[in-house]
Amino acid sequence: MTTTSMSSDASGGAANASSLADPRRASWWVLAIFLFPALAVYVGLTAYPAFRTFYDSFFTIEGLDATFVGLDNYRALMSDETFWVSVRNTFIWSFVAPVLDVATGLLLALALYAGVPFARFLRVAWFTPVLLSYVVVAILWTWIYNYDWGVVNLVLRALGLDALVTSWLGNPNTALAALIVTHAWKWAGFNMVVCLAAIHSLPSEVLEASELDNCGWGAKLRYVIVPMLRPTLLNLYILAFIGKMKIFDLVWIMTQGGPLWATETVSTYVYKRAFNWNTFDLGYPSAIASVWFVVVCGAVIILNRLLATRERLEY
Amino acid sequence: MADTLAERAPLPRFFSRGALALVLGIYTFYTLGPFLWLMTMSVRTTAEISTDHYAFPKKFHWEQFRIAWIDSDFATYFWNSTIVVVSAVAVVTLFGAAAAHALARYRFRGNRAVYGILFSSIIFPPQITLISLYQILVDYNLYNSLLGLTLVYVSLQLPLTVYLLEGFFARIPQDLFDAAKIDGYGDLEIFRRIVLPIGMPAIATTLILNFIQLWNEFLFAVVLITDPDKRTLPVGIRAFMGDHFQDIGMIATGVMISVIPVIIVYVFFSEKLIRGMTAGAIK
Numbered sequence: 001m002t003t004t005s006m007s008s009d010a011s012g013g014a015a016n017a018s019s020l021a022d023p024r025r026a027s028w029w030v031l032a033i034f035l036f037p038a039l040a041v042y043v044g045l046t047a048y049p050a051f052r053t054f055y056d057s058f059f060t061i062e063g064l065d066a067t068f069v070g071l072d073n074y075r076a077l078m079s080d081e082t083f084w085v086s087v088r089n090t091f092i093w094s095f096v097a098p099v100l101d102v103a104t105g106l107l108l109a110l111a112l113y114a115g116v117p118f119a120r121f122l123r124v125a126w127f128t129p130v131l132l133s134y135v136v137v138a139i140l141w142t143w144i145y146n147y148d149w150g151v152v153n154l155v156l157r158a159l160g161l162d163a164l165v166t167s168w169l170g171n172p173n174t175a176l177a178a179l180i181v182t183h184a185w186k187w188a189g190f191n192m193v194v195c196l197a198a199i200h201s202l203p204s205e206v207l208e209a210s211e212l213d214n215c216g217w218g219a220k221l222r223y224v225i226v227p228m229l230r231p232t233l234l235n236l237y238i239l240a241f242i243g244k245m246k247i248f249d250l251v252w253i254m255t256q257g258g259p260l261w262a263t264e265t266v267s268t269y270v271y272k273r274a275f276n277w278n279t280f281d282l283g284y285p286s287a288i289a290s291v292w293f294v295v296v297c298g299a300v301i302i303l304n305r306l307l308a309t310r311e312r313l314e315y
Numbered sequence: 316m317a318d319t320l321a322e323r324a325p326l327p328r329f330f331s332r333g334a335l336a337l338v339l340g341i342y343t344f345y346t347l348g349p350f351l352w353l354m355t356m357s358v359r360t361t362a363e364i365s366t367d368h369y370a371f372p373k374k375f376h377w378e379q380f381r382i383a384w385i386d387s388d389f390a391t392y393f394w395n396s397t398i399v400v401v402s403a404v405a406v407v408t409l410f411g412a413a414a415a416h417a418l419a420r421y422r423f424r425g426n427r428a429v430y431g432i433l434f435s436s437i438i439f440p441p442q443i444t445l446i447s448l449y450q451i452l453v454d455y456n457l458y459n460s461l462l463g464l465t466l467v468y469v470s471l472q473l474p475l476t477v478y479l480l481e482g483f484f485a486r487i488p489q490d491l492f493d494a495a496k497i498d499g500y501g502d503l504e505i506f507r508r509i510v511l512p513i514g515m516p517a518i519a520t521t522l523i524l525n526f527i528q529l530w531n532e533f534l535f536a537v538v539l540i541t542d543p544d545k546r547t548l549p550v551g552i553r554a555f556m557g558d559h560f561q562d563i564g565m566i567a568t569g570v571m572i573s574v575i576p577v578i579i580v581y582v583f584f585s586e587k588l589i590r591g592m593t594a595g596a597i598k
Contacts, residue, residue: 024489026421030502038414038433038473045470046436049447056447111339122339124585126346130592131577133531135549136570139556140349143563149368189346194593246440249533253553267534270442274449275538282446289442296440 050293057287062280073287083288086257086264089176090245093265094299097180098240102233104184105191110221112192113199123196127189134186134249141182142254145169169255172262179263183250187243191236198232199225234307241303245296266292353574356567364563376564383568391544392551393572399461399547400529403468408522410469411476412484416510418477419484420492430481437474441534444470449538459542467535472525479524479591483517484510520591523584527577548573 057073059066077083108126112119129137144150145168153165168178202225210224226233248267251257257264257272266288274285356364358375383389418430448467449458457463487510495505511518533549540546546554552569559565581588 022422024420024422026417026423026502031417031421031423033503034413034417034506035429037410038477039429041410041466041470041473042433042436045448045467046439046444046473049444049451050439052447052450053443056450108342111335116335116339122343123589125343127585127589128350128581129346131527131581131588132350132574133533133549133577135531135533135552136353136574139552139566139570140353143368144349151369185346190592193589197593242438248441253533267440267442270446271534271538274446282450285442286446289440289446292440293443297438300438 053286053293054290056283057290059283061282061286066283069283073284074291076284077287077291082261082264082269083266085261086266086269089261089263090247090265090267092176093180093183093247094241094244097183097244098237100180100184101187101191101240102195102236104188105236106195106226106229106233108188108192109195109199110225112196123193126192129186129188130190132186135253137182137186138250138253141178141185142169145178170259172260175255175259175262179251179254182254183244183247186250187240191240194232194236195229198229202228238300238303238307242296242300245292245299353567353570356564357571358568359564361562361564364567379564379568380572383565383572387555387565387569388543389548389551389555389569389572392546392548395461395545395551396530396547396549396573399465399468400526403465403472403529404522404525406465407469407472407476407525408518411473411521412480412511412514412518413506415477415480415484416506419481419487420510430477433477434474437478441471445535445538448535452539459540459545461545464536464539464547467539468529468532471532471535472529475528476521476525479521480514480517484514487513516587519584520587523580523588524591526580527588530573530577 056066058068058070060069060073061067112123116122132140145152147153147165147167147170150168152168156162156165166174168174206224206228207220210220246267247265248271251263251265251268252271255263257268270285270288270292273279273288274282352369355370355372356368358377358379359370359372360376360379363370363373363376384393414433418426452458452460452463452467455463457466491509491513492505495509500508531549532547533553536547536550537553540550543554552566552573555569556566
C-alpha cells in the first residue's frame with residue numbers, strides 16, 4: 001500500500017531528513033516514473049519519426065526498397081513548380097488571413113465589452129464554429145458556395161448582381177479567397193474570447209481615466225486598448241500563423257488543392273505526393289516535409305523575435 | 316438595462332445603437348445560420364431538400380438518423396471514434412499529468428530542457444511525423460488498427476497537455492507538499508492524493524479540450540486507417556460524401572451525428588472549454 005513511504009523509512013533517517021530538508025528534490029527513480037511515459041511517447045512517436053523523415057528525404061523509397069539519392073530530392077524540389085505554387089498559397093494564407101481573424105475577433109470582443117444586450121448568448125453563439133471539425137465546416141461551406149443553390153449565389157442573384165455569381169470553389173481566381181473566408185468563419189470566435197479575456201484583465205484605472213478625459217471610442221481604441229493588448233494580439237497572430245502554415249483538412253475536403261493548384265498548400269501537396277498520387281515514393285514528400293519543418297520553425301522563431309513577445313505560446 | 320449599459324461603457328459614437336445591433340445580428344446569423352441550416356437538413360430527405368434547400372422541415376424525418384446509424388455504417392464510425400478518442404484522452408491525460416507534475420514540482424538538472432523538448436513539438440507541422448509514422452505503424456503491424464491510431468493521438472496531444480497542466484500545477488502552493496511529506500506521504504501518494512484532486516479543474520479542462528480536438532482530427536486518421544470498418548467519424552463522413560455526393564440529406568444527418576457529442580460537451584462545459592482554449596494565449 002504505502003511502499004514509497006516504507007522504503008524511504010527503511011533507507012534510514014538520513015534520506016528521510018534530506019527529503020524533508022528540500023522537498024523539491026526527488027530521487028532519480030521517482031522522476032523516472034513520472035517522466036518516462038511521456039518521454040517514451042515523445043521519443044517513439046514524435047522525435048524518432050521526425051528524424052526518420054529527415055533521413056528518408058535522402059532516399060527514393062518505393063515499398064521496401066530504399067535507394068540512396070543524396071540531395072536529388074531537394075534539387076528536384078527547387079525546380080518543382082507545383083511546390084512553389086503551394087508555398088506561395090500557404091504564405092498568402094499564413095500572413096494575410098491571421099489579420100482578418102484577429103481583427104474580427106477584436107471587434108467582436110469590443111462589442112461584447114461595450115455591453116451589448118445578450119452578451120452571454122452572443123459569446124457562446126460566436127464561439128460555436130470553433131468547435132466544429134474541419135470536415136463539418138468544409139462540407140457546410142461547400143454547400144454554401146454551391147453554384148446552383150448555395151446561399152452566396154442565391155443572395156447575389158436576389159440582389160440582381162448576377163455578374164458576380166460564380167462557382168466560388170471551381171474558379172481559380174476565387175477559390176483561395178473562398179477558403180480563407182471559411183477558415184476565418186471558423187476561427188474568429190476563438191480570437192474573440194481571447195481578446196475579451198485580455199480586455200477584462202486590463203487595469204480598469206487606465207480605461208476609467210481615458211473615460212474621464214472624455215476620450216472618444218476611436219481614440220480609446222487606438223491609443224489605449226490596442227497598445228495595451230499588443231502582446232495578446234501578437235500572440236494570436238502567431239498562433240493563427242502556425243495554424244495556417246499547417247492547413248490541410250479544410251483544403252483537402254473542399255477543393256483537394258484545385259482548381260489548377262489555386263488552393264494547393266504545402267500540406268496537401270505532401271499528402272498527394274505521399275499517399276494520393278500513384279508515384280509510390282515516400283522519399284520526395286519527406287524532403288518537402290523536412291524543408292517545410294525548417295521553414296515553419298524558423299518563421300515562428302523569427303516572428304517571435306521580431307514581434308518581441310516574451311509571452312509563452314500555446315499551440 | 317439601458318442605464319447599466321450607459322454606465323459600463325458608452326457605445327461608439329459613430330455607430331447608432333440600431334446600426335450596431337443590426338451588424339451584430341447579421342454576424343450572429345452568419346455564425347449560427349449554417350449550423351441551424353444543417354440541423355434542418357438532417358431531418359429532411361434528400362428529395363425534400365432538392366425542391367427547396369432552405370425550407371423549414373414540414374415533417375421531421377427522424378428515421379434519417381436510424382438509417383444513417385444502421386444502414387450507412389455511422390454507428391461503426393461513431394464507436395470507432397469513441398474508442399480511439401476516449402482511450403487516447405485517458406492515456407494522454409495520465410502521462411501528461413505525471414510529467415507536468417514532475418516538471419512543475421521538482422528541481423533537477425535539465426528540467427527546463429525536458430519541458431522545452433516536450434513543448435516545442437507543438438509547432439511541428441504534422442507532415443514531419445506523418446509519413447514516417449505511416450511507415451513505422453506498418454512495420455509494427457499497427458497500420459490500419461485502432462490501437463495504432465490511439466497511440467498516435469496520444470503523441471499529438473501530449474505537448475498541449477503538458478503545457479496546460481504544468482502551468483496549473485506550478486501554482487499549487489509548496490506548503491501543501493511540505494505538509495504531506497511531514498505526514499509521511501511518498502512521492503507517488505502526493506501525486507495521487509494531492510496533485511490529482513487539487514488539479515481536477517485544470518485536468519477537466521484538458522480532458523475536454525483534448526476530446527474535442529481528437530474527435531475532430533482528420534489528417535492522421537485518413538492516412539493511418541483505410542479499412543472501412545475502422546474509420547473514425549471524420550474519415551467516415553468524408554468517405555460517405557465521396558460515394559454519395561448527391562445524398563445531401565444523409566450527409567447532413569451523418570454530420571449531425573458527429574457534431575452532437577461536441578455540442579453536448581459544449582452545453583455542459585462551455586465556460587471550462589473557452590477558458591482552456593484561451594489559457595496561455597493571454598497573459
